[in-house]
Amino acid sequence: MKRFLDIIGDLRIAFWLLLSAALVMWIGSIICLNNYSLIDSLNGSRIQEWLPAHLRQHPGATWWIPLLFLVFFLLGINTMACTARRILNLIPAGRGMSAKGFLVALSPSIIHLLFMLMLSGHLLGFAMVEFEKVPVRQGEEAVLKNVGTVRVASVTHQFFPRDSLLRGRVRQSRMILEFPRQGVPETAVLEFLRPVYRGGYIIQLDMERKKRTETPRIADPETCNRETHFNFSGPKNAGSPRLYLAVTRDPGLFVLFPGFIAVILIMGWYFYQVTLGSGRNAR
Numbered sequence: 001m002k003r004f005l006d007i008i009g010d011l012r013i014a015f016w017l018l019l020s021a022a023l024v025m026w027i028g029s030i031i032c033l034n035n036y037s038l039i040d041s042l043n044g045s046r047i048q049e050w051l052p053a054h055l056r057q058h059p060g061a062t063w064w065i066p067l068l069f070l071v072f073f074l075l076g077i078n079t080m081a082c083t084a085r086r087i088l089n090l091i092p093a094g095r096g097m098s099a100k101g102f103l104v105a106l107s108p109s110i111i112h113l114l115f116m117l118m119l120s121g122h123l124l125g126f127a128m129v130e131f132e133k134v135p136v137r138q139g140e141e142a143v144l145k146n147v148g149t150v151r152v153a154s155v156t157h158q159f160f161p162r163d164s165l166l167r168g169r170v171r172q173s174r175m176i177l178e179f180p181r182q183g184v185p186e187t188a189v190l191e192f193l194r195p196v197y198r199g200g201y202i203i204q205l206d207m208e209r210k211k212r213t214e215t216p217r218i219a220d221p222e223t224c225n226r227e228t229h230f231n232f233s234g235p236k237n238a239g240s241p242r243l244y245l246a247v248t249r250d251p252g253l254f255v256l257f258p259g260f261i262a263v264i265l266i267m268g269w270y271f272y273q274v275t276l277g278s279g280r281n282a283r
Contacts, residue, residue, distance in 0.1 A: 009081030035061040044131025107270040125252025206244040
């Protein structure tokens, strides 16, 4: 078993796997630039449903995604083997250490395990995400299949001042939501980058520009630049914003955020202890 862990937990394998992951992601970023609308459709979709269909229809634009999953899977195995090997070697040596010294020596292995937990959180989000996008208007009700009925009580828009280079563009939008219940309805304030949490679901505000005329406009679907959606100044861009409620439930977030915070705290404590020990040894 020790020999097996030495082989698959070799740091040289980890180096080449990390290099391979970086290379695949770099290639994937170039492919995404030329196939933005296709890759963007993955947002809110479960990977096990999205990938098989698009891998057959668009193999040239999606081949790198399963390869990236494979590389990270192998990196996970390598990390687990490396961590297990280090812990097995640390246990005998820890008999002569204090409890605090043993925890300091064990901290890098704990961080490796948390890294694996965060990778599993990403996978959980890819496989179990729930997403719904519903258009809404002021004074109307919308039925969200995962949340229930919600009424848009009011909508206000704040624009950048006229003397700003961003004049005519939406600075912030504020929406008052009402969730009906017995007696007085429950209200919540929704703004951009200030979501509402309800029943394990995240409700976010989204916007697209709605033109007042039926004049067709040439649009480039292969770009992530949506500046015109938020620009309502001048005749060319005259129109009114069309607002959406984006409802998301991503169970992976409840793994990622605690794991990320734990990694920061443990690393900070570890380097503090190492620095403190180095200072004592210098004296």
